[in-house]
């Protein structure tokens with residue numbers, strides 16, 4: 001008896017063949033089973049799919065027992081990963097909630113956040129990932145939190161300027177993070193907190209900025225004045241969830257610190273695609289862009305023309321040409 005399999009069935013079977021994870025295999029097999037025509041001619045095949053499905057489920061169960069989900073391993077998304085770190089109740093979740101659309105819990109008591117949570121912050125035409133984290137304190141940190149910090153492209157070290165214990169908390173925060181080799185110590189007398197590039201050059205530590213939060217409160221302004229006198233070597237970015245201007249400046253600083261550039265591409269004879277830029281690291285070239293678009297492109301690249309940072313519009317540039325933010329590139333391929 002002919003099986004008379006349908007296009008839906010073949011599509012599901014194709015998905016099964018392409019599946020690389022056990023979850024995808026299970027989903028595809030379930031789909032195959034639900035769309036397969038149910039008649040005598042397919043009974044053997046149905047039995048076969050059911051057997052494969054139960055084997056895949058067993059495999060899945062074994063896997064989930066060994067590789068437990070780790071909430072402190074935050075998958076990177078967007079143009080860069082920015083992690084907020086700090087003592088309890090300093091305003092980390094409030095900033096993430098204000099700058100992204102993430103619905104994170106904000107409350108006027110410590111230890112509100114228990115596991116990292118992410119949100120995407122729009123900045124001009126790109127999205128930057130912000131990661132809210134649970135607090136650490138003199139008593140320690142949740143297991144895994146340091147790994148979240150160390151994987152960040154940029155760390156925002158958050159200190160509540162309005163707190164009565166602000167100075168002590170600042171010192172303990174910096175002592176904790178430097179003691180765990182997450183950041184380089186900001187040495188006294190230096191003009192700025194370690195700029196991103198510098199910190200990296202001094203070993204494997206994360207570039208960071210010091211944020212003084214709740215600056216809308218009078219206590220915040222008073223405390224920060226005292227701290228600035230006592231610790232002239234520290235540079236603070238002042239911020240409050242109430243000040244659009246400060247939030248905007250914070251966003252601009254984050255973009256600059258990530259050291260990324262946006263490059264737009266254009267097909268020969270067509271208008272450039274200004275909707276979706278490619279995000280590259282500062283210092284990357286036409287060749288890096290080509291590779292980013294497709295692994296085959298560097299080999300096929302005949303020449304490139306550039307609008308933006310070149311001397312004149314549409315100038316031919318070498319493949320080693322170092323791109324700048326907002327350049328438009330036309331790649332001509334063989």
Ligand SMILES: Nc1nc2c(ncn2[C@@H]2O[C@H](COP(=O)(O)OP(=O)(O)OP(=O)(O)O)[C@@H](O)[C@H]2O)c(=O)[nH]1
Pocket residue numbers: 086087088089090091092093094095105106107108109110111112113114133134135213214215216217239240241242
């Ligand atoms: N006035 C003022 N209050 C703020 C500001 N940012 C946060 N708060 C308040 O500070 C309290 C703590 O804020 P959260 O964002 O929950 O702090 P957190 O650092 O995430 O706290 P944990 O999750 O416990 O580490 C809340 O009552 C917020 O409303 C600010 O810029 N100005």
Ligand SMILES: [Mg+2]
Pocket residue numbers: 092093094105106112113132133134
């Ligand atoms: Mg929180």
